[in-house]
Amino acid sequence: xxxxxxxxxxxxxxxxxxxxxxxxxxxxxxxxxxxxxxxxxxxxxxxxxxxxxxxxxxxxxxxxxxxxxxxxxxxxxxxxxxxxxxxxxxxxxxxxxxxxxxxxxxxxxxxxxxxxxxxxxxxxxxxxxxxxxxxxxxxxxxxxxxxxxxxxxxxxxxxxxxxxxxxxxxxxxxxxxxxxxxxxxxxxxxxxxxxxxxxxxxxxxxxxxxxxxxxxxxxxxxxxxxxxxxxxxxxxxxxxxxxxxxxxxxxxxxxxxxxxxxxxxxxxxxxxxxxxxxxxxxxxxxxxxxxxxxxxxxxxxxxxxxxxxxxxxxxxxxxxxxxxxxxxxxxxxxxxxxxxxxxxxxx
Amino acid sequence: xxxxxxxxxxxxxxxxxxxxxxxxxxxxxxxxxxxxxxxxxxxxxxxxxxxxxxxxxxxxxxxxxxxxxxxxxxxxxxxxxxxxxxxxxxxxxxxxxxxxxxxxxxxxxxxxxxxxxxxxxxxxxxxxxxxxxxxxxxxxxxxxxxxxxxxxxxxxxxxxxxxxxxxxxxxxxxxxxxxxxxxxxxxxxxxxxxxxxxxxxxxxxxxxxxxxxxxxxxxxxxxxxxxxxxxxxxxxxxxxxxxxxxxxxxxxxxxxxxxxxxxxxxxxxxxxxxxxxxxxxxxxxxxxxxxxxxxxxxxxx
Amino acid sequence: xxxxxxxxxxxxxxxxxxxxxxxxxxxxxxxxxxxxxxxxxxxxxxxxxxxxxxxxxxxxxxxxxxxxxxxxxxxxxxxxxxxxxxxxxxxxxxxxxxxxxxxxxxxxxxxxxxxxxxxxxxxxxxxxxxxxxxxxxxxxxxxxxxxxxxxxxxxxxxxxxxxxxxxxxxxxxxxxxxxxxxxxxxxxxxxxxxxxxxxxxxxxxxxxxxxxxxxxxxxxxxxxxxxxxxxxxxxxxxxxxxxxxxxxxxxxxxxxxxxxxxxxxxxxxxxxxxxxxxxxxxxxxxxxxxxxxxxxxxxxxxxxxxxxxxxxxxx
Numbered sequence: 035x036x037x038x039x040x041x042x043x044x045x046x047x048x049x050x051x052x053x054x055x056x057x058x059x060x061x062x063x064x065x066x067x068x069x070x071x072x073x074x075x076x077x078x079x080x081x082x083x084x085x086x087x088x089x090x091x092x093x094x095x096x097x098x099x100x101x102x103x104x105x106x107x108x109x110x111x112x113x114x115x116x117x118x119x120x121x122x123x124x125x126x127x128x129x130x131x132x133x134x135x136x137x138x139x140x141x142x143x144x145x146x147x148x149x150x151x152x153x154x155x156x157x158x159x160x161x162x163x164x165x166x167x168x169x170x171x172x173x174x175x176x177x178x179x180x181x182x183x184x185x186x187x188x189x190x191x192x193x194x195x196x197x198x199x200x201x202x203x204x205x206x207x208x209x210x211x212x213x214x215x216x217x218x219x220x221x222x223x224x225x226x227x228x229x230x231x232x233x234x235x236x237x238x239x240x241x242x243x244x245x246x247x248x249x250x251x252x253x254x255x256x257x258x259x260x261x262x263x264x265x266x267x268x269x270x271x272x273x274x275x276x277x278x279x280x281x282x283x284x285x286x287x288x289x290x291x292x293x294x295x296x297x298x299x300x301x302x303x304x305x306x307x308x309x310x311x312x313x314x315x316x317x318x319x320x321x322x323x324x325x326x327x328x329x330x331x332x333x334x335x336x337x338x339x340x341x342x343x344x345x346x347x348x349x350x351x352x353x354x355x356x357x358x359x360x361x362x363x364x365x366x367x368x369x370x371x372x373x374x375x376x377x378x379x380x381x
Numbered sequence: 382x383x384x385x386x387x388x389x390x391x392x393x394x395x396x397x398x399x400x401x402x403x404x405x406x407x408x409x410x411x412x413x414x415x416x417x418x419x420x421x422x423x424x425x426x427x428x429x430x431x432x433x434x435x436x437x438x439x440x441x442x443x444x445x446x447x448x449x450x451x452x453x454x455x456x457x458x459x460x461x462x463x464x465x466x467x468x469x470x471x472x473x474x475x476x477x478x479x480x481x482x483x484x485x486x487x488x489x490x491x492x493x494x495x496x497x498x499x500x501x502x503x504x505x506x507x508x509x510x511x512x513x514x515x516x517x518x519x520x521x522x523x524x525x526x527x528x529x530x531x532x533x534x535x536x537x538x539x540x541x542x543x544x545x546x547x548x549x550x551x552x553x554x555x556x557x558x559x560x561x562x563x564x565x566x567x568x569x570x571x572x573x574x575x576x577x578x579x580x581x582x583x584x585x586x587x588x589x590x591x592x593x594x595x596x597x598x599x600x601x602x603x604x605x606x607x608x609x610x611x612x613x614x615x616x617x618x619x620x621x622x623x624x625x626x627x628x629x630x631x632x633x634x635x636x637x638x639x640x641x642x643x644x645x646x647x648x649x650x651x652x653x654x655x656x657x658x659x660x661x662x663x664x665x666x667x668x669x670x671x672x673x674x675x676x677x678x679x680x681x682x
Numbered sequence: 683x684x685x686x687x688x689x690x691x692x693x694x695x696x697x698x699x700x701x702x703x704x705x706x707x708x709x710x711x712x713x714x715x716x717x718x719x720x721x722x723x724x725x726x727x728x729x730x731x732x733x734x735x736x737x738x739x740x741x742x743x744x745x746x747x748x749x750x751x752x753x754x755x756x757x758x759x760x761x762x763x764x765x766x767x768x769x770x771x772x773x774x775x776x777x778x779x780x781x782x783x784x785x786x787x788x789x790x791x792x793x794x795x796x797x798x799x800x801x802x803x804x805x806x807x808x809x810x811x812x813x814x815x816x817x818x819x820x821x822x823x824x825x826x827x828x829x830x831x832x833x834x835x836x837x838x839x840x841x842x843x844x845x846x847x848x849x850x851x852x853x854x855x856x857x858x859x860x861x862x863x864x865x866x867x868x869x870x871x872x873x874x875x876x877x878x879x880x881x882x883x884x885x886x887x888x889x890x891x892x893x894x895x896x897x898x899x900x901x902x903x904x905x906x907x908x909x910x911x912x913x914x915x916x917x918x919x920x921x922x923x924x925x926x927x928x929x930x931x932x933x934x935x936x937x938x939x940x941x942x943x944x945x946x947x948x949x950x951x952x953x954x955x956x957x958x959x960x961x962x963x964x965x966x967x968x969x970x971x972x973x974x975x976x977x978x979x980x981x982x983x984x985x986x987x988x989x990x991x992x993x994x995x996x997x
Contacts, residue, residue, distance in 0.1 A: 061952075062794060062797070062798065062803070062804065062952075063803070063804075063952075064803050079803070080803070080805065080806050081805070083803075083805060093888070093919075094918050094919065097397050097398075098397070098398055100456040100457070102456075102457075109401075110398065110399065110401060110456075110499065112395065112398060139652055140652060143650075143651055143652075143665070144650070144651065144665065145396040145650040145651070145652070146394075146396070147396075147397075147652060148394055148395045168805070168806070168808055169713070169808055170713060170714070254679045264722050264745075264748075265719065265720040265721075265722065265745070267744070267892060267895040267896055267948065268891075268895050269890050269891060269892030269895050269896070269948065269950075270890050270891070270892075271890055271892055271950045274888070274890065274950070275950075280652075280654060281653055281654035281655060282647070282648075282652075282653045282654070283647060283653070283917055283918075284397075284459070284460065284647045284648060284653070285459060285916050285917055285918050286455075286456065286457050286458055286459050287457075287916055287918065287920070288457045292456075292457075293456065293457045295397075295454075296916075296918045297397075298917060298918040298919065300653070300654075300655075300917070301890075302654065302655075304891075305908065306908050307645075307655060308644070308645050308655060308656075309645060310482075310643070310644075310645050311461075311482035311483030311484075311486065311645075311910075312482055316644065316658075316681045316682050317681065322681070326657075326681075329659075330654070330657070333660070334657065334659065334660035335660075337660045338660050349805075351713055351714060352714055352805045353950055355740070355892055355896060355947070355948040355950070356719055356720050356740055357712040357713060357714045357717050357718075357719040358719070359712070359713045359719075361713070362713075483910055483911060484910050484911060484913055487911070
């Protein structure tokens with residue numbers, strides 16, 4: 035364990051070896067950012083406005099540069115990969131869990147994404163158990179919870195005037211061994227357990243997500259998609275703040291003598307996301323696009339990667355300009371499935 | 382990896398980096414000049430190798446199978462996916478047939494022999510050659526969609542394994558004679574006796590002595606046997622929609638019919654989340670799918 | 683407590699049953715405190731879901747362009763009704779196909795102001811709720827709603843809807859205030875200073891287009907921002923891309939923007955779009971003596987030509 039008042043000194047020490055990324059207050063918004071000094075770090079918080087996925091998958095990044103010489107021959111140059119040893123500090127368990135899916139997308143399958151890999155391999159994740167889930171949180175719908183250890187290297191738990199520090203992975207154990215922290219004593223363990231119980235008690239009732247993929251498989255043609263997406267403004271804010279959303283665009287930018295190819299976040303909520311050059315669009319309306327969002331997160335990804343594309347952090351609900359609630363969409367999926375099943379029985 | 386010039390090891394480890402190609406030859410395929418074929422050669426000869434992103438080379442030459450595609454880069458404008466129109470049996474160049482439609486294709490159409498573009502590939506799956514061995518092959522194409530079918534037909538005829546396939550029937554239709562692509566190849570195939578070559582146009586024009594009629598109707602007339610056969614159908618959605626019932630009528634099962642899907646793509650390697658049909662990515666699990674596989678997927682393409 | 687008056691509910695239900703409208707767009711309680719959410723009511727019995735209070739922030743007129751040709755009812759605040767005027771001027775809606783419940787609106791709560799007063803982050807206002815028409819409560823703390831409404835609402839001079847079929851609420855006396863006060867000082871800035879100011883205002887924009895999508899007057903089927911042939915700017919949100927988009931959108935709205943603020947409230951990055959648009963609204967007022975949103979029969983100045991039009995910008 036470490037006394038809270040000594041955390042700053044420990045972080046200062048670690049900052050000699052690692053770039054520290056932690057929650058910082060920035061003009062009324064809490065966000066994950068590189069810190070210059072441990073005083074900036076905020077740990078007494080619910081959750082950040084945006085997910086920490088930018089640590090591994092920045093909003094825009096240059097993938098390569100090309101130079102134009104003699105107006106004809108283009109020489110292509112790679113860009114240096116970001117291998118700075120990094121400590122991603124103070125993420126919530128829901129966000130730590132989200133890295134599993136991103137790893138499967140960017141590191142798994144047939145091709146390896148070197149930009150993501152460089153950052154991910156050189157980052158140690160230290161998560162902070164969530165002592166105050168919000169009304170919009172639904173991590174417990176995924177057989178998870180505010181003290182989940184999935185996806186992190188080290189878990190911190192609030193023990194009153196200390197944090198209990200627990201190694202979860204081998205890399206976490208290595209780092210911890212080097213810190214020579216005192217073992218947590220009985221009184222603090224009891225206090226930590228109390229705080230955990232209070233956190234769990236705050237979680238409201240929620241329908242488990244498990245099994246929704248089977249329901250969705252039967253609802254492709256359902257009229258519910260037009261219904262649930264009617265108030266959606268297609269602004270894509272939900273996809274930007276979501277820890278799991280990873281769709282991206284690749285565009286070329288022309289500069290004075292050549293240019294660069296840039297990857298940037300994109301959103302399935304945008305009308306032109308799937309539009310062909312011919313003008314044909316397989317997802318021509320917002321209902322089709324909401325169906326894709328829901329199916330991708332709750333049916334296709336479970337089938338392909340055995341993981342849901344949602345961790346229940348609730349950021350999309352809080353940031354949506356019309357407060358579209360994805361939990362209501364899932365509820366509608368369940369009722370539509372029940373209606374469809376009932377219809378089959380009576381038919 | 383530092384800020385280095387392009388070399389083979391760089392793109393083996395980075396599936397987003399294209400290889401540098403030079404345009405050798407540009408040819409108009411259609412009389413309205415909206416479709417051109419580009420023959421490309423590798424600027425760095427050692428690039429012509431099959432690679433996986435884990436850095437493993439299995440052969441020293443760029444090695445692909447009919448049905449695969451590549452992402453072509455016009456530096457400064459972007460990338461777009463194109464089916465490979467040449468067959469791996471054709472050495473010294475890789476051919477792509479490009480229809481002018483958007484930003485990338487318009488810029489590509491303005492390029493000339495000697496200009497450089499980038500290439501990433503080969504990507505995607507391919508026509509099911511193993512499944513096709515020992516069977517009759519029916520190739521049905523419409524308009525611009527004939528590109529990878531050319532790759533397949535040349536491969537079947539030139540790979541030295543012609544005797545491993547049964548009767549080959551090709552039905553290729555376009556609106557007008559001037560819109561039929563690969564005219565030299567079509568003429569050569571017509572002259573051969575190991576392939577039945579059927580060309581058709583929509584409406585009769587003076588001087589046209591071959592068949593007239595839409596591809597689905599002509600297919601019904603030609604009536605290729607479904608017994609021990611595989612059909613590969615590529616064409617505009619409307620052509621496919623009307624040809625499928627004909628195939629069913631002729632006795633073809635869904636497992637015997639293959640097609641190649643198109644979708645808007647960016648990364649081409651199953652990461653950017655854009656080209657999926659249901660839980661399958663057209664760039665990774667496709668673009669070649671059997672009708673049986675498509676029947677399991679939502680009709681979102 | 684926030685449910686609509688019985689008489690209003692009955693009128694809306696009547697419109698639905700009689701087929702005068704096929705859908706009524708209003709507000710209902712949402713999952714996020716201090717924020718109502720739009721609701722599309724199609725069955726008369728669902729009118730009980732509708733609410734009106736200081737959490738009803740969205741401009742529902744933005745949904746009309748998705749329901750072209752249909753018979754639609756909706757709730758409009760003073761600002762929203764002026765957007766309806768704009769759509770009528772431009773032939774985008776037919777008055778007979780609309781049923782408007784006009785609400786005399788004293789202002790909508792700005793959660794950021796509430797959060798600032800309570801020294802918490804705006805996403806952590808869980809226990810906050812409206813307590814009647816005047817006050818707001820959170821964790822034992824109490825504040826007057828009037829103190830935490832949006833700046834735009836505080837400066838509003840059009841509280842009562844210009845158009846409606848049914849009016850709700852007490853008429854509110856419009857103050858004799860200057861709604862353009864916050865942009866007048868731009869007049870005194872030099873060109874370089876104005877450019878620096880503009881650069882600073884839009885630097886956090888990431889081209890999500892929430893502003894455009896929330897705007898009732900951005901209804902083009904294909905927005906210039908979505909064109910690839912020609913591609914006017916790249917989607918990677920570099921400063922030049924963002925500056926291009928914001929400049930063109932603002933100019934496309936000149937003489938048309940009614941100052942409803944939907945764009946500014948929808949922006950997830952907190953860009954002060956209101957300052958850009960109100961500056962152009964002020965210019966249009968001063969140069970052409972015209973304010974959008976008042977008269978459905980008026981022609982926006984940039985769609986008409988008069989010999990005495992201001993032309994000082996013609997080189």
